[in-house]
């Protein structure tokens with residue numbers, strides 16, 4: 001897909017969800033230990049949970065589980081079935097499937113219990129449409145060399161350019177700590193102090209010491225460093 005089409009279809013994927021995941025609606029503190037989410041970018045149920053993470057201003061370790069990917073076996077071993085999303089909360093010992101249950105759990109455990117209507121059942125129809133316009137990106141594994149340590153990505157779910165970076169991380173199944181910095185995020189000030197300006201995506205790779213903004217540069221870096 002050429003760059004113009006790539007950005008245009010990513011914008012459509014944001015628009016069909018009416019930019020859900022663009023702003024924080026229920027702010028608060030982070031859990032002591034990062035949440036862990038096994039998911040894949042093109043899955044509408046996973047997207048609903050990612051939108052919720054942006055809404056609740058929560059970070060999470062993402063273990064990408066594209067079809068054919070290496071983290072899938074962990075989910076099967078821990079939960080008994082191959083179904084995504086799968087949340088692990090090391091703070092409470094909770095492990096669970098089902099997007100709606102995961103979102104309610106996050107609301108009850110870390111915020112005031114309220115889940116917005118925008119994260120209701122209709123999400124799946126528009127989320128599926130959004131995945132369709134991305135023409136299979138974020139769905140299937142591509143050969144890669146696993147990093148020794150997880151990477152870090154600053155992003156938020158509705159960000160058109162961040163999606164391009166997340167899809168590359170997903171397809172190369174690179175685990176990463178996702179810092180959600182949607183509008184009104186309490187983490188924006190610290191992020192801007194680190195990166196120089198409020199612009200996502202922004203990638204940090206502790207394996208090489210490299211840090212960078214710009215989705216095209218991030219995708220090229222990931223491909224050349226970890227693509228096989």
Ligand SMILES: N[C@@H](CCC(=O)N[C@@H](CS)C(=O)NCC(=O)O)C(=O)O
Pocket residue numbers: 042043044045046082083084085097098099100
């Ligand atoms: N009711 C579940 C549905 C989850 C679901 O159907 N996930 C699909 C991906 S979108 C899945 O895990 N398929 C098996 C696979 O990808 O191998 C939820 O809301 O979490």
